[in-house]
Amino acid sequence: MKAVLCKELGPPDSLQLREIDIDPPAADEVQIRIDACGINFPDLLMIEGKYQERPPLPFIPCGEVAGTVCATGGSVSSFNIGDPVMAVTYRGGLAERINVRADSVIRRPASMPATVAAGFPGVYATSYHALKQRAALQPGETLLVLGAAGGVGLAAVQLGLGMGARVIAAVGSEDKAAALREMGVHDVINYQTADLKEQIKTLTDGRGVDVVYDPVGGDLFDTAVRCIAWNGRLLVVGFATGRIPELPVNLALLKGLAVVGVFYGRFEKEQPALAEQNMAELLQLYVDGRIAPVVHQVFPLQDYATALNALTTRKVVGKVVVETGTLDAHD
Ligand SMILES: NC(=O)c1ccc[n+]([C@@H]2O[C@H](COP(=O)([O-])OP(=O)(O)OC[C@H]3O[C@@H](n4cnc5c(N)ncnc54)[C@H](OP(=O)(O)O)[C@@H]3O)[C@@H](O)[C@H]2O)c1
Structure with a gap:
């Protein structure tokens, strides 16, 4: 072959x-x-x-x-x-x-x-596991997705909306921002041209977001961690920028923040029955036309x-x- x-x-x-x-x-x-x-x-x-x-x-x-x-x-x-x-x-x-x-x-x-x-299967299973098991995202909570037009990012946007969260999609270009708006995503931030922290403040009346989904890392992580509300969760998904960021842990203390790692490959090996159940639910969402x-x-x-x-x-x-x-x- x-x-x-x-x-x-x-x-x-x-x-x-x-x-x-x-x-x-x-x-x-x-x-x-x-x-x-x-x-x-x-x-x-x-x-x-x-x-x-x-x-x-x-x-x-x-x-x-x-x-x-x-x-x-x-x-x-x-x-x-x-x-x-x-x-x-x-x-x-x-x-x-x-x-x-x-x-x-x-x-x-x-x-x-x-x-x-x-x-x-790769991107939806990763993002579903992240939002469902790792963040325990609740209806009505606010979810900030970084790299929101990328593979795992776009899956997280669609799944977050489906789970009843308010989703703020953050991307690095106007083309991507326009594409997300065309898909019906209401709150979109272009972090190349706008101040992410200020925009989040405005969109959440100064409160911050409940969950950050971060597949990007680097400088964006440093900003995003400062946009999290009391009792928030920060999902560490990946480092597309190539820089693994470091967290000043006083921020975790001040915000009651949980930093939660997401590693789908390991989850699938350690908890195969749960991974199988997640996939069955995702396929049903696809068949029902609720994820695209x-x-x-x-x-x-x-x-x-x-x-x-x-x-x-x-x-x-x-x-x-x-x-x-x-x-x-x-x-
Ligand atoms: N933890 C897990 O289980 C798991 C599973 C799958 C993937 N991942 C990780 O998640 C990350 C994203 O994977 P993906 O397949 O979704 O990738 P992707 O489709 O390429 O998306 C990555 C996004 O990162 C942003 N980005 C910022 N700086 C970048 C740079 N220097 N080079 C490339 N992209 C950059 C881009 O968005 P903007 O241009 O809008 O900023 C891009 O859309 C990777 O680090 C991957 O290893 C983790």
Whole structure:
């Protein structure tokens, strides 16, 4: 099969598209014919050796896949060949096929196209876990989402609104602010041109927000932590700016603030039943039309480097997806 290989750590341009063999699925695995693969920020960190997990080289990067079951291992009874599925695999996704343990494969609704499914489970599962289990977000509370047009950010905006919160979406450009307003988000702040702290003060009558969702880190974290109300929660989701910020803990004392870490991969391993329940609820929200995944652009497999580099431009609204099935047409 064709696969993109990371043979040495470096930027997306150092990856290589190659022909490789794939083993048949093990007894407890299914083999998925991948139609589409979602690109996530951690994929960039992983190929550059900056992610918490450093897989042995060579490896196939990107790990949010959607496709169809094309083979099943001997002990698998939960899936049949032809079933439409998706999975978060953390790597192995920029390829035509992948073997995945059957217990981590998710059946995708018939109404969910592969290009949508390839950008669905990672970001929605992360943001739902963050808002539901980690922040215990309540109806009527105010939620500030930083990087609100990005993958996890936009999912947090949609889920926060669905959970009955007042959502303030904060983004780094006017284009992104306009895109969010067009989606019906009422309170949007462009933190490149406006003073975030002042805007939050105005929007909340000086009270501050109950929950901050932060996938960005850096200077924005330093400002956002000063926008939190009494008894607030600060969700530490990621550091897209590249700087892991530090918190003066007197702020935690003064605000009765809880700093809450969010690590979806670990949550899924430690509490699989709860993660499964979350995913069932998310799929129902999708089927009911209460969340609407946004696909920014779909690239053919051979444009993998452009797809990965797109995340560094800060112009993406929603998800970037690579369509593996387009390879023959372009190769
Ligand atoms: N904790 C978890 O379990 C978990 C799970 C998934 C992802 N994450 C983390 O969440 C973060 C976001 O992931 P994502 O896939 O949603 O990424 P994404 O779609 O690229 O969104 C990241 C957002 O960060 C903002 N940003 C600010 N400075 C940036 C910079 N220098 N480079 C790139 N973006 C910058 C951008 O928004 P503006 O331009 O509007 O500022 C961008 O929309 C990453 O750090 C990722 O590792 C964590």
